[in-house]
Amino acid sequence: MNHAIALAGGMIAFGLALGGGAIGAAIGDGLAGNATIAGVSRQPEAQGRLQIIMFLIIGLVEAMYFINLALGFYLVTTANAVTG
Amino acid sequence: MTYLAETTPGTHALTPICGDQYVNLLVVKFYYCAFTVDTLVSSAVAILVTLAIAFFIASRLTPGVPSKLQMVLEFLVSYTRGMVSETVSEDATFILPIAATVGLYILVANWLDFFPLGFTSLLKPANADLNQTLAMAIVVFVIVEAYAIKVRGVGGYLRHFLRPPFPPLTIIEEIVKPVTLSLRLFGNIFAGLLMVYLLTLLPGVFAWTTPISALGVTVWKLFDVFFVGTIQAFIFMLLTIIYFGQAREGLEEEMHGAHAATSPYQDQAVTPATTS
Numbered sequence: 001m002n003h004a005i006a007l008a009g010g011m012i013a014f015g016l017a018l019g020g021g022a023i024g025a026a027i028g029d030g031l032a033g034n035a036t037i038a039g040v041s042r043q044p045e046a047q048g049r050l051q052i053i054m055f056l057i058i059g060l061v062e063a064m065y066f067i068n069l070a071l072g073f074y075l076v077t078t079a080n081a082v083t084g
Numbered sequence: 085m086t087y088l089a090e091t092t093p094g095t096h097a098l099t100p101i102c103g104d105q106y107v108n109l110l111v112v113k114f115y116y117c118a119f120t121v122d123t124l125v126s127s128a129v130a131i132l133v134t135l136a137i138a139f140f141i142a143s144r145l146t147p148g149v150p151s152k153l154q155m156v157l158e159f160l161v162s163y164t165r166g167m168v169s170e171t172v173s174e175d176a177t178f179i180l181p182i183a184a185t186v187g188l189y190i191l192v193a194n195w196l197d198f199f200p201l202g203f204t205s206l207l208k209p210a211n212a213d214l215n216q217t218l219a220m221a222i223v224v225f226v227i228v229e230a231y232a233i234k235v236r237g238v239g240g241y242l243r244h245f246l247r248p249p250f251p252p253l254t255i256i257e258e259i260v261k262p263v264t265l266s267l268r269l270f271g272n273i274f275a276g277l278l279m280v281y282l283l284t285l286l287p288g289v290f291a292w293t294t295p296i297s298a299l300g301v302t303v304w305k306l307f308d309v310f311f312v313g314t315i316q317a318f319i320f321m322l323l324t325i326i327y328f329g330q331a332r333e334g335l336e337e338e339m340h341g342a343h344a345a346t347s348p349y350q351d352q353a354v355t356p357a358t359t360s
Binding site: 055056058059060062063066067068069070071073 | 267268270272274275278312315316318319322
């Protein structure tokens with residue numbers, strides 16, 4: 001019974017973390033793309049440099065989501081192993 | 085499809101060399117005296133490949149007409165050197181070997197994940213273990229702090245923690261650096277591993293998804309390895325350099341300010357600004 005409750009709680013927390021993380025990562029990606037488009041439309045010759053920076057920022061932003069995913073998976077499997 | 089299947093992610097078999105053996109992973113005592121052999125083996129493979137590439141290029145150096153591989157590496161090294169001299173300082177040449185080695189090693193280790201590593205449980209993506217990435221981040225952190233002490237002096241280093249906003253916050257800021265640095269790389273690579281694992285589980289549930297799963301694994305591995313892996317290696321290298329830059333942040337202004345205060349030309353420099 002305790003195992004089932006712990007697993008269910010872990011799954012719900014995992015889902016919440018993934019959902020919130022996805023929202024944040026999507027907003028961050030959108031902001032980075034928005035700023036890049038604005039920069040390119042102002043200075044078309046800077047497109048190459050701006051794209052490198054944009055991918056860099058996207059990597060940094062999405063890292064938070066992936067940390068959520070990995071640590072959430074760790075928590076779920078650990079809760080499974082400890083209580084089961 | 086079995087040849088593409090990875091072993092269950094997150095289950096690094098711990099091999100204790102001393103102390104009590106607990107099955108429960110939460111026992112802290114266990115961690116102090118155990119190795120994850122799979123990570124050791126796979127990082128050793130990555131190190132050997134990195135060294136092989138470097139020595140292969142070094143043995144075939146041609147000054148006049150560089151080969152293609154030499155050109156690529158020379159571009160990367162000169163790019164890193166430019167970044168170091170731009171972000172940190174001209175005379176901080178010792179950062180280039182650290183940053184370039186870390187970047188090249190992580191790049192090679194990430195690109196090796198493209199090969200199906202499931203045929204033996206000893207080969208996993210090297211950076212999908214927090215121990216590996218945390219070790220690299222702690223090495224970078226220690227060298228950054230040592231550089232900060234060397235540049236500022238012990239008193240200046242300690243005084244730097246008391247800068248305006250809120251002293252505890254600056255200490256937390258320092259501690260958070262290696263944590264995020266390691267977790268970022270680990271999270272990305274581990275999530276890629278997890279995705280491959282989930283995709284290979286799919287045909288066991290629905291048999292008709294076998295072609296979708298094969299295609300998905302291929303596409304995902306291409307994206308994850310060559311896009312995410314490259315970007316994460318670059319980000320790790322870039323943040324290493326940026327942390328070195330932050331270690332001497334504000335130093336130029338302080339020296340400049342001290343210099344300006346003792347300068348005999350101070351009055352002449354100020355006068356035109358006030359009169360105009």
